[in-house]
Amino acid sequence: xxxxxxxxxxxxxxxxxxxxxxxxxxxxxxxxxxxxxxxxxxxxxxxxxxxxxxxxxxxxxxxxxxxxxxxxxxxxxxxxxxxxxxxxxxxxxxxxxxxxxxxxxxxxxxxxxxxxxxxxxxxxx
Amino acid sequence: xxxxxxxxxxxxxxxxxxxxxxxxxxxxxxxxxxxxxxxxxxxxxxxxxxxxxxxxxxxxxxxxxxxxxxxxxxxxxxxxxxxxxxxxxxxxxxxxxxxxxxxxxxxxxxxxxxxxxxxxxxxxxxxxxxxxxxxxxxxxxxxxxxxxxxxxxxxxxxxxxxxxxxxxxxxxxxxxxxxxxxxxxxxxxxxxxxxxxxxxxxxxxxxxxxxxxxxxxxxxxxxxxxxxxxxxxxxxxxxxxxxxxxxxxxxxxxxxxxxxxxxxxxxxxxxxxxxxxxxxxxxxxxxxxxxxxxxxxxxxxxxxxxxxxxxxxxxxxxxxxxxxxxxxxxxxxxxxxxxxxxxxxxxxxxxxxxxxxxxxxxxxxxxxxxxxxxxxxxxxxxxxxxxxxxxxxxxxxxxxxxxxxxxxxxxxxxxxxxxxxxxxxxxxxxxxxxxxxxxxxxxxxxxxxxxxxxxxxxxxxxxxxxxxxxxxxxxxxxxxxxxxxxxxxxxxxxxxxxxxxxxxxxxxxxxxxxxxxxxxxxxxxxxxxxxxxxxxxxxxxxxxxxxxxxxxxxxxxxxxxxxxxxxxxxxxxxxxxxxxxxxxxxxxxxxxxxxxxxxxxxxxxxxxxxxxxxxxxxxxxxxxxxxxxxxxxxxxxx
Numbered sequence: 001x002x003x004x005x006x007x008x009x010x011x012x013x014x015x016x017x018x019x020x021x022x023x024x025x026x027x028x029x030x031x032x033x034x035x036x037x038x039x040x041x042x043x044x045x046x047x048x049x050x051x052x053x054x055x056x057x058x059x060x061x062x063x064x065x066x067x068x069x070x071x072x073x074x075x076x077x078x079x080x081x082x083x084x085x086x087x088x089x090x091x092x093x094x095x096x097x098x099x100x101x102x103x104x105x106x107x108x109x110x111x112x113x114x115x116x117x118x119x120x121x122x123x124x125x
Numbered sequence: 126x127x128x129x130x131x132x133x134x135x136x137x138x139x140x141x142x143x144x145x146x147x148x149x150x151x152x153x154x155x156x157x158x159x160x161x162x163x164x165x166x167x168x169x170x171x172x173x174x175x176x177x178x179x180x181x182x183x184x185x186x187x188x189x190x191x192x193x194x195x196x197x198x199x200x201x202x203x204x205x206x207x208x209x210x211x212x213x214x215x216x217x218x219x220x221x222x223x224x225x226x227x228x229x230x231x232x233x234x235x236x237x238x239x240x241x242x243x244x245x246x247x248x249x250x251x252x253x254x255x256x257x258x259x260x261x262x263x264x265x266x267x268x269x270x271x272x273x274x275x276x277x278x279x280x281x282x283x284x285x286x287x288x289x290x291x292x293x294x295x296x297x298x299x300x301x302x303x304x305x306x307x308x309x310x311x312x313x314x315x316x317x318x319x320x321x322x323x324x325x326x327x328x329x330x331x332x333x334x335x336x337x338x339x340x341x342x343x344x345x346x347x348x349x350x351x352x353x354x355x356x357x358x359x360x361x362x363x364x365x366x367x368x369x370x371x372x373x374x375x376x377x378x379x380x381x382x383x384x385x386x387x388x389x390x391x392x393x394x395x396x397x398x399x400x401x402x403x404x405x406x407x408x409x410x411x412x413x414x415x416x417x418x419x420x421x422x423x424x425x426x427x428x429x430x431x432x433x434x435x436x437x438x439x440x441x442x443x444x445x446x447x448x449x450x451x452x453x454x455x456x457x458x459x460x461x462x463x464x465x466x467x468x469x470x471x472x473x474x475x476x477x478x479x480x481x482x483x484x485x486x487x488x489x490x491x492x493x494x495x496x497x498x499x500x501x502x503x504x505x506x507x508x509x510x511x512x513x514x515x516x517x518x519x520x521x522x523x524x525x526x527x528x529x530x531x532x533x534x535x536x537x538x539x540x541x542x543x544x545x546x547x548x549x550x551x552x553x554x555x556x557x558x559x560x561x562x563x564x565x566x567x568x569x570x571x572x573x574x575x576x577x578x579x580x581x582x583x584x585x586x587x588x589x590x591x592x593x594x595x596x597x598x599x600x601x602x603x604x605x606x607x608x609x610x611x612x613x614x615x616x617x618x619x620x621x622x623x624x625x626x627x628x629x630x631x632x633x634x635x636x637x638x639x640x641x642x643x644x645x646x647x648x649x650x651x652x653x654x655x656x657x658x659x660x661x662x663x664x665x666x667x668x669x670x671x672x673x674x675x676x677x678x679x680x681x682x683x684x685x686x687x688x689x690x691x692x693x694x695x696x697x698x699x700x701x702x703x704x705x706x707x708x709x710x711x712x713x714x715x716x717x718x719x720x721x722x723x724x725x726x727x728x729x730x731x732x733x734x735x736x737x738x739x740x741x742x743x744x745x746x747x748x749x750x751x752x753x754x755x756x757x758x759x760x761x762x763x
Contacts, residue, residue, distance in 0.1 A: 056332075057335075058339075060339065061335070061339070085377070086374065086375055086376060086377050087374075087375035087376065087483070087484075087487065090374045090375045091343060091346075094346050
């Protein structure tokens with residue numbers, strides 16, 4: 001079962017994602033940026049769903065850190081955020097995110113995106 | 126109370142009372158001690174308590190000192206400071222050393238009578254007659270010793286005293302341990318809280334620095350994005366497109382407009398929008414942008430009709446046409462180079478309050494960077510223009526003309542199309558110049574240049590070749606078309622009224638044109654110019670104000686020759702000596718069964734078919750006039 005790390009400080013969002021994804025994936029959780037990075041190092045998830053407004057270290061920084069790291073470059077990062085402005089999306093994609101979805105989101109859409117990203121990742125291996 | 130009354134019971138009662146008294150004392154003292162956590166005051170209280178319980182004046186508390194590997198006095202009563210500081214007792218040695226080593230209490234009623242310690246320790250002997258000591262044991266480990274010397278009453282210590290001290294010591298040891306723990310914990314807590322404070326402070330700083338760095342990184346990324354597509358040699362339009370692309374990625378807009386005004390006070394208005402905008406709407410935006418620009422500029426009011434519109438459509442996603450949506454929010458910044466307002470960036474949104482302060486900050490950042498690269502690119506364009514443009518006539522210079530010709534011939538070779546070339550010279554220009562002076566001559570040059578530009582097509586390249594000589598490259602043009610164009614030029618110049626022309630008797634300003642066409646007349650740029658020059662020379666020679674061209678049409682005309690002709694005069698130049706010779710010799714043999722002799726002339730060739738002479742037209746005219754016989758056919762090749 002593939003592992004998905006959800007980095008999010010809003011329990012409601014975590015619940016929604018869990019309900020959507022639990023059947024297909026093993027869910028890992030982190031509530032702030034530093035924990036998220038450590039979790040990636042320790043648990044080696046197959047995909048990260050990343051919020052932007054996080055305590056300690058924001059999502060852009062987490063994403064940049066992972067994407068600059070040779071070992072985690074191919075780890076798909078899906079940014080899921082309420083920051084819907086153009087410049088935020090620009091910055092997310094500049095940080096190396098593979099997908100940028102804004103809240104409120106459609107859980108089905110997130111699920112589709114995840115599947116697409118995992119297939120893409122599998123191809124490049 | 127007499128001795129006789131002291132029965133065994135009363136003695137025991139007394140003893141018990143004493144014990145109870147001692148114990149209750151201990152309880153009181155221990156209570157006090159337990160409430161003391163500070164080690165220093167705790168030790169003081171212990172020794173006070175012990176001497177009080179045992180009714181003694183001298184007492185000391187010794188602890189094992191790791192550093193000196195012996196027992197030292199921590200706190201004492203009735204001893205001089207010197208003794209306190211200097212006393213060092215090794216484990217096993219002397220009284221307290223014995224207590225420490227064995228972990229057992231020790232009672233010596235008279236030290237003189239004790240074989241173990243008598244006469245052994247002078248300092249202790251000095252103070253001590255009767256001694257009582259108890260170990261301080263915490264968790265089965267001896268930490269130190271409480272020593273009590275000599276009762277005030279000079280009585281010797283008894284077993285009961287020993288028991289009291291032992292009890293006291295065991296209670297005290299726990300309190301001491303607690304206190305030690307407490308002290309250590311307190312120290313740790315203090316250290317930790319300091320560390321926490323430092324950490325919190327540095328975390329705050331780090332997060333602030335982080336945010337700042339993030340912002341800087343964002344800004345740099347933006348500028349880098351622009352720089353990636355723009356270089357110092359980029360055209361200003363490319364710069365504008367690159368910048369619009371970046372703005373498009375970070376700011377939402379419905380209308381983006383870029384006004385740029387050049388040194389000739391001509392403007393370009395770049396407009397980008399996700400919607401397709403109709404003409405009326407574009408005009409509305411234009412008015413608005415120019416009005417904003419005029420507010421910034423200290424130059425004269427800028428007029429709309431001097432602005433050319435350029436539609437960018439970099440993000441045309443909506444197909445709907447906009448013709449009446451009101452722009453509710455605007456964001457605009459002037460563009461300055463060298464302290465002059467040379468343009469304006471204008472962003473519009475149909476929503477109210479659509480732009481934020483951050484939008485303004487980012488746009489300012491981009492604008493500032495834009496000003497630098499724009500200045501560069503405008504300067505570059507100006508230099509380039511200067512280097513390819515003749516200052517007087519604003520036509521291309523000789524060098525650029527040559528390059529353009531090579532280029533055009535290359536293209537023509539690839540697509541196999543024709544390129545015609547004019548060499549144009551102003552007739553009687555030298556005389557005109559001598560008569561009216563060079564400034565007037567310059568006006569003529571400029572006006573003829575203007576006529577050439579107006580008469581030719583946009584794709585044609587008009588150049589000033591030399592003093593009064595012009596060159597025109599006509600791509601995709603055959604001879605017939607070129608002749609039409611050339612005649613039009615001649616007519617225009619002829620009918621144009623140049624300054625002071627009326628004064629010059631009979632001689633109007635006219636031009637002569639020489640024409641050559643690739644690939645019929647020549648295959649290289651050098652030969653093509655040579656051929657056109659020859660044609661020009663011919664036009665001059667034949668009376669000016671006309672167009673002449675290079676003749677490769679000889680073949681066609683020779684075929685039309687009447688067979689009975691005995692003498693034929695052929696006018697014209699022959700490009701290709703060997704080709705023409707070969708052809709004429711062949712056709713002479715096959716068609717007329719005559720031998721043809723060819724004589725190369727200075728710029729044209731004479732051909733002799735038996736008695737037939739091929740001459741230039743003026744010579745031919747003379748020839749015809751001289752020889753009225755009908756044997757002469759005049760073949761004029763023009």
